Amino acid sequence: MKKLEFLDALRKKLFGLPSHEVEERVSFYSEMIDDRIEEGLSEEAAVADIGTVDGIMMQIVGEISVVSIVKDKIVPKRKLRAWEIVLLALGSPIWLALLISALAVVVSLYAVLWSVAISMWAVTVSLAVCALGGVAGLLLCLYLGNSATGFVILGAGVVCAGLFIFAIYASLSLTKGTVLLAKNIVLWIKGGFIKEGEK
Amino acid sequence: MDIQLKRGLLDVCVLTAIKNEESYGYKIIKDTAPYVQMSESTLYTILKRLETAKMLTVRSAEHDGRLRKYYKITESGLNRIGEFKDEWREVMSIYKFVTKEDASDEKA
Numbered sequence: 001m002k003k004l005e006f007l008d009a010l011r012k013k014l015f016g017l018p019s020h021e022v023e024e025r026v027s028f029y030s031e032m033i034d035d036r037i038e039e040g041l042s043e044e045a046a047v048a049d050i051g052t053v054d055g056i057m058m059q060i061v062g063e064i065s066v067v068s069i070v071k072d073k074i075v076p077k078r079k080l081r082a083w084e085i086v087l088l089a090l091g092s093p094i095w096l097a098l099l100i101s102a103l104a105v106v107v108s109l110y111a112v113l114w115s116v117a118i119s120m121w122a123v124t125v126s127l128a129v130c131a132l133g134g135v136a137g138l139l140l141c142l143y144l145g146n147s148a149t150g151f152v153i154l155g156a157g158v159v160c161a162g163l164f165i166f167a168i169y170a171s172l173s174l175t176k177g178t179v180l181l182a183k184n185i186v187l188w189i190k191g192g193f194i195k196e197g198e199k
Numbered sequence: 200m201d202i203q204l205k206r207g208l209l210d211v212c213v214l215t216a217i218k219n220e221e222s223y224g225y226k227i228i229k230d231t232a233p234y235v236q237m238s239e240s241t242l243y244t245i246l247k248r249l250e251t252a253k254m255l256t257v258r259s260a261e262h263d264g265r266l267r268k269y270y271k272i273t274e275s276g277l278n279r280i281g282e283f284k285d286e287w288r289e290v291m292s293i294y295k296f297v298t299k300e301d302a303s304d305e306k307a
Contacts (some may be wrong), residue, residue: 028224035225038263050239057249120282158254 003033006047017064025060054124061190081199113182124167130160209237211283213245214254214276221258221271246270254279 001009007026025180029050036046049054080088088095134157141150216222216230228242237245249255254276259266 032225032239034265056240063244
C-alpha cells in the first residue's frame with residue numbers, strides 16, 4: 001500500500017472522531033512513514049512497518065475519551081444564528097426534558113448493570129453474618145441450657161460459611177465481568193459514533 | 200505489568216529520549232526500542248499527555264522539504280525524571296530486600 005492510500009484509508013476510518021484529532025494523527029503517521037523512507041525503506045515497506053489501518057483505528061478508539069467524541073458530534077461547528085437560538089429557547093421545555101430522560105435512562109442502565117454484582121456482594125456479606133450468627137447462637141443457647149438447638153444453629157452457620165466461600169468467588173468474578181462489560185459498552189458506543197461518520 | 204506503572208515508565212522513557220537534545224517521533228521510537236516496545240499510536244498519546252502536562256514543548260521545522268515535529272524537554276520534564284530516580288531508588292531497595300528473602304528461602 002502506498003503512503004497516500006494508507007493515510008486516506010486512515011482518515012476515512014477515523015471520520016467520526018473530532019476533525020482536529022484526525023488531522024493531527026494523520027500528519028503524525030505521515031511523518032513516521034517519511035522518516036522510514038528517508039532511512040532507506042521502500043514506500044510500501046514503510047507503510048507496512050506502521051501497522052494496519054484497522055489495528056491503528058482500534059488503538060485510537062480505545063485511547064480517545066467517549067466525552068470528546070460525543071462533544072464533537074453535539075457541539076455545533078459554527079456560531080448559531082439568532083433565530084436558531086430563539087428556537088432552541090422556545091423548544092427547551094421539550095428537548096431539555098427529553099435530554100434529561102435520556103440521561104436518566106443511561107444512568108439507570110448503568111445502575112442495573114452494577115446491581116447484579118452489588119446484589120451478589122450483599123448475599124456474600126449476609127452469608128458471612130449468618131456464619132458468625134451460628135457461632136453466637138450456639139454460645140447463647142449453651143448459656144440458656146438448650147444445647148440441641150444451639151448445635152442446630154451452629155450447623156446452619158457452618159452451611160452459611162461454606163456457601164460464603166463459593167459466594168465470594170462468584171462476587172469477584174461478577175465484579176470483574178461487570179468491569180469488562182462496562183469497558184466493552186464504552187468501546188461499542190465509541191465505535192457507533194465512528195461508524196456513523198463513515199456513511 | 201500494571202497499566203498505571205507502565206504508563207509512568209513510558210512517560211519517563213520518552214522524556215529521557217529527549218533529555219539531552221530535542222528529538223522527533225521516529226527517532227524517539229528507535230532510541231527507546233532496546234528498552235521498551237511502543238507503537239506509534241502509544242507514542243502519540245504519550246507525547247500529547249506530556250505536552251498537556253507542560254513537560255515538553257513542540258515545534259514544527261522544515262526538514263527535507265517537509266514539516267517535522269521536534270520535541271524539547273522542559274524544566275518540569277527534567278524534574279519528572281529526577282522524581283522518577285528518587286522513587287525508584289526506594290523501589291530498588293525494596294526489591295533487593297524481597298530478592299534477598301527469596302535467596303534465603305531457597306537456601307533453607
